[in-house]
Amino acid sequence: MISSTLSVSLAVLRRVMIQTIKNPAIIIPSLAFPLVFLVAFAGGLSIVADVPGFSFKGGYTAFQFVFVFTQTAAFGGIFTGYRIAEDYESGFARRLLIAAPHSAGILLGFVLAGLARFFLTGLILWGIALVAGMNVLGSPLEILAMWLLAANVSIASTLWVAGLAFRFQSVDIGSFMQMPVFILLFLAPVYVPLALLTGWLKLAATYNPVTAILAANRGFISGEESKALLAFGLAVGLAALMALWAVRQFHRAHRSVA
Amino acid sequence: MARDNGIEVEGIVRLFGGGIRAVDGVDLSVAPGEIYGFLGPNGAGKSTMVLMLVTLLPPTEGRATVAGFDVAKQGPQVRTVIGAALQEAALDSFLTGNEHMDLQGGLHGLSRNERRTRGAELLERVGLSDAAGRKVGGYSGGMKRRLDLALALLHRPSVLFLDEPTTGLDPQSRSALWAEVERLSREDGVTVFLTTQYLEEADVLADRVGIIDHGKLVAEGTPTELKAGIGQVSLEATPVNPNDRERLAATLARFGEPAAASPKSVAVRLAAGAAQLADVVRALDADSIEVADLQLHQPSLDDVFLQQTGRSLEGEEVDKEPAS
Amino acid sequence: MSSTSQLALIARRSVSRTFRQPVLVVPVIAFPLILLAVNAAGLSSVTELPGFPTKSYINFAIVVCFVQGALFAAISAGTELASDIQTGFTDRLALTPAKRWVVLAGATAGGASIAVFGSVIYLVVGLIFGVEIDTGVVGALVLLALAIYTAIAFAGIGAWLAVATGSPQAVQGMFPLLFVLLFLSTMSLPLDFIQKEWFATIVEWNPLTYLIDGMRGLVIGGWDASTLLPAIAVATGIMVITFTGASRSLRKRVQRT
Numbered sequence: 059m060i061s062s063t064l065s066v067s068l069a070v071l072r073r074v075m076i077q078t079i080k081n082p083a084i085i086i087p088s089l090a091f092p093l094v095f096l097v098a099f100a101g102g103l104s105i106v107a108d109v110p111g112f113s114f115k116g117g118y119t120a121f122q123f124v125f126v127f128t129q130t131a132a133f134g135g136i137f138t139g140y141r142i143a144e145d146y147e148s149g150f151a152r153r154l155l156i157a158a159p160h161s162a163g164i165l166l167g168f169v170l171a172g173l174a175r176f177f178l179t180g181l182i183l184w185g186i187a188l189v190a191g192m193n194v195l196g197s198p199l200e201i202l203a204m205w206l207l208a209a210n211v212s213i214a215s216t217l218w219v220a221g222l223a224f225r226f227q228s229v230d231i232g233s234f235m236q237m238p239v240f241i242l243l244f245l246a247p248v249y250v251p252l253a254l255l256t257g258w259l260k261l262a263a264t265y266n267p268v269t270a271i272l273a274a275n276r277g278f279i280s281g282e283e284s285k286a287l288l289a290f291g292l293a294v295g296l297a298a299l300m301a302l303w304a305v306r307q308f309h310r311a312h313r314s315v316a
Numbered sequence: 317m318a319r320d321n322g323i324e325v326e327g328i329v330r331l332f333g334g335g336i337r338a339v340d341g342v343d344l345s346v347a348p349g350e351i352y353g354f355l356g357p358n359g360a361g362k363s364t365m366v367l368m369l370v371t372l373l374p375p376t377e378g379r380a381t382v383a384g385f386d387v388a389k390q391g392p393q394v395r396t397v398i399g400a401a402l403q404e405a406a407l408d409s410f411l412t413g414n415e416h417m418d419l420q421g422g423l424h425g426l427s428r429n430e431r432r433t434r435g436a437e438l439l440e441r442v443g444l445s446d447a448a449g450r451k452v453g454g455y456s457g458g459m460k461r462r463l464d465l466a467l468a469l470l471h472r473p474s475v476l477f478l479d480e481p482t483t484g485l486d487p488q489s490r491s492a493l494w495a496e497v498e499r500l501s502r503e504d505g506v507t508v509f510l511t512t513q514y515l516e517e518a519d520v521l522a523d524r525v526g527i528i529d530h531g532k533l534v535a536e537g538t539p540t541e542l543k544a545g546i547g548q549v550s551l552e553a554t555p556v557n558p559n560d561r562e563r564l565a566a567t568l569a570r571f572g573e574p575a576a577a578s579p580k581s582v583a584v585r586l587a588a589g590a591a592q593l594a595d596v597v598r599a600l601d602a603d604s605i606e607v608a609d610l611q612l613h614q615p616s617l618d619d620v621f622l623q624q625t626g627r628s629l630e631g632e633e634v635d636k637e638p639a640s
Numbered sequence: 641m642s643s644t645s646q647l648a649l650i651a652r653r654s655v656s657r658t659f660r661q662p663v664l665v666v667p668v669i670a671f672p673l674i675l676l677a678v679n680a681a682g683l684s685s686v687t688e689l690p691g692f693p694t695k696s697y698i699n700f701a702i703v704v705c706f707v708q709g710a711l712f713a714a715i716s717a718g719t720e721l722a723s724d725i726q727t728g729f730t731d732r733l734a735l736t737p738a739k740r741w742v743v744l745a746g747a748t749a750g751g752a753s754i755a756v757f758g759s760v761i762y763l764v765v766g767l768i769f770g771v772e773i774d775t776g777v778v779g780a781l782v783l784l785a786l787a788i789y790t791a792i793a794f795a796g797i798g799a800w801l802a803v804a805t806g807s808p809q810a811v812q813g814m815f816p817l818l819f820v821l822l823f824l825s826t827m828s829l830p831l832d833f834i835q836k837e838w839f840a841t842i843v844e845w846n847p848l849t850y851l852i853d854g855m856r857g858l859v860i861g862g863w864d865a866s867t868l869l870p871a872i873a874v875a876t877g878i879m880v881i882t883f884t885g886a887s888r889s890l891r892k893r894v895q896r897t
């Protein structure tokens with residue numbers, strides 16, 4: 059069972075990777091959006107760091123980089139999950155299900171594919187930011203923690219979209235896949251730290267798990283103290299919740315085979 | 317009706333990128349009020365021919381007139397006298413049947429009242445009155461084809477182009493459409509140019525048939541003329557005992573050349589025609605071969621196609637199950 | 641039948657099919673308002689920077705909705721036209737006496753109409769949430785007119801893409817690019833608050849900057865020809881270029897004789 063799950067997931071991973079290698083343009087959207095945000099936020103909004111009360115050791119580029127990096131993780135997952143919906147439309151999903159009637163293998167395969175994609179786009183993003191002169195004050199261990207935390211975001215978003223794909227089996231709901239993730243990402247301290255937010259956004263951000271993840275990663279990149287444990291707890295919890303959701307939707311959709 | 321609503325085509329050629337000669341020097345003429353069947357396999361050039369005749373695609377060479385108007389130079393005049401239902405019934409799935417009628421009627425210059433009455437009348441004629449208020453997205457393939465036909469007739473064209481109008485229709489809808497096309501030609505004098513991949517359709521419906529393959533017209537005439545050109549009737553026999561097949565073949569060989577048959581049976585072209593049937597039966601009796609099935613086949617348009625191109629138009633259907 | 645009544649028929653069809661597809665309408669309303677809400681709250685502290693032109697960030701940001709709505713209009717108009725080309729619906733229209741440009745302009749009406757609908761909603765929602773327009777009621781109407789004019793111009797971008805590529809996917813694939821343009825403009829901050837010179841240069845070259853600044857001038861600042869006229873000029877330029885390009889390409893795509 060375990061070995062068959064693994065071989066199914068590796069087959070799914072291989073397939074997504076081959077698709078990506080054969081058509082590298084596939085990763086452009088998941089890279090382009092974060093890049094635009096990086097340029098527009100880090101480049102265009104640098105004056106925000108002059109707002110009274112704003113203090114961040116790493117500088118505004120690093121401050122924004124963390125947001126964009128987290129976003130890349132989320133988008134890598136979304137675009138990978140989107141493939142599942144495409145597979146349903148093309149009928150490929152049926153073949154996959156007949157060959158591999160267990161949800162675990164298929165889901166794991168897509169999660170791995172999402173992580174691979176995130177790893178690739180994340181590396182490119184790091185490269186660009188470093189070339190552009192971003193300040194990194196955190197230790198290598200802290201940077202590793204940053205990757206791990208973001209990886210959880212990628213896993214959660216892949217599973218979220220996978221669940222939607224199982225449920226609707228159509229790519230028409232593309233914007234419903236992105237919208238909630240987008241909103242969750244932006245109802246967080248994107249431009250300024252939580253302390254400088256006011257009104258309803260402050261309220262929303264206070265309860266948004268993304269806030270803790272961003273705060274921890276901003277701590278990591280600038281070598282400052284942060285509530286890392288809380289962030290990891292939330293991120294792993296979110297991923298687990300999404301796993302539950304995806305598996306449920308899978309079984310709902312394939313009662314007969316699963 | 318227009319004085320002369322025929323079609324004249326002289327040496328028409330259409331090239332596509334990559335040196336594809338989709339239509340490669342076709343001459344034909346369709347008399348006013350005639351139903352002309354343009355028969356050919358996939359990729360033969362049927363749709364390309366239609367697109368040129370309806371002015372949506374300029375010919376590379378050659379000349380064609382529709383109702384006396386040159387398709388290359390008098391596009392607007394041609395379009396006022398023709399109606400067309402192209403291969404892909406391009407309909408808007410978010411609009412209703414009525415809304416389609418209204419839009420197309422309006423663009424053809426029909427008044428609001430005319431649009432309403434003529435639209436209702438045509439929808440009635442193609443059996444879509446009940447569905448007229450529903451969005452086309454919910455129509456079946458056959459309903460879409462019928463709506464497309466109704467739209468093509470909206471402005472009372474005197475020449476009608478139908479590109480594979482019955483592909484995907486069930487037998488009932490197909491014969492209903494045939495009946496309507498017949499009526500248009502016989503009663504209203506509409507000239508009909510229709511393409512098809514179906515032998516039966518060309519045979520039953522068309523006054524005259526042109527067979528096209530690889531962009532070239534390979535045969536033309538009335539279905540009867542074309543089949544007469546092939547001449548001989550063929551006889552197909554199926555032995556009761558499959559082991560008798562060899563012996564059966566030997567016996568039948570005395571009556572004519574072998575012909576294509578299904579795997580279980582044997583066929584020959586009767587050298588002296590259907591009159592030989594009695595002799596064949598006697599010979600089989602004498603050789604004590606029991607047959608389960610004995611059929612005479614008239615030459616079909618497929619035989620014509622086979623003779624001209626060396627291929628069968630209805631590839632799979634050559635292996636008909638013998639009726640027992 | 642006159643071209644105007646043909647245009648009206650084709651436009652009516654385009655508008656009705658557009659509004660029968662919630663997926664085309666809902667994002668146009670929702671996305672700009674969400675972005676506005678998030679930015680107005682997230683960036684409200686920048687109004688404390690010395691010299692910021694207004695004390696309420698929503699006043700500053702409201703006009704971004706109009707431009708974003710127009711971008712959506714461009715994409716919907718383009719996608720709709722491209723799918724008409726793909727399905728052969730434009731061939732159907734080409735077989736009627738309607739002129740080429742009538743078919744083209746009519747097909748973009750749906751996209752443009754979403755933008756009109758959206759613009760009215762942005763304005764109303766903005767007013768409810770405390771937007772104050774310095775130029776008053778007349779200014780609000782001029783703002784709306786400018787937004788609609790911009791939307792029509794942008795619909796030309798969609799139409800050109802549609803006719804040139806003939807593929808709805810290709811048109812939609814261009815959306816990120818247009819979206820990028822929005823973020824590389826004075827969307828979030830005035831030009832003189834952009835510190836990085838390279839970014840300021842991009843912003844200055846970005847035509848959207850002038851559209852945003854022109855509309856923004858009506859909300860904060862008052863009547864000012866020096867921001868309003870460039871906006872009108874940019875929209876007109878886009879309109880002329882794109883519709884000319886589109887009708888050229890259409891001649892190649894629909895080779896009607």
Ligand SMILES: Nc1ncnc2c1ncn2[C@@H]1O[C@H](COP(=O)(O)OP(=O)(O)OP(=O)(O)O)[C@@H](O)[C@H]1O
Pocket residue numbers: 332333336337338356357358359360361362363364365403513
């Ligand atoms: N726009 C085009 N560009 C390039 N080649 C084309 C184009 N349209 C048709 N062809 C080619 O011309 C040939 C004839 O095509 P056409 O569509 O006329 O065939 P058809 O007889 O209508 O076939 P079918 O029965 O499949 O509809 C084919 O080889 C096709 O690939």
Ligand SMILES: [Mg+2]
Pocket residue numbers: 362363364403479
């Ligand atoms: Mg065809």
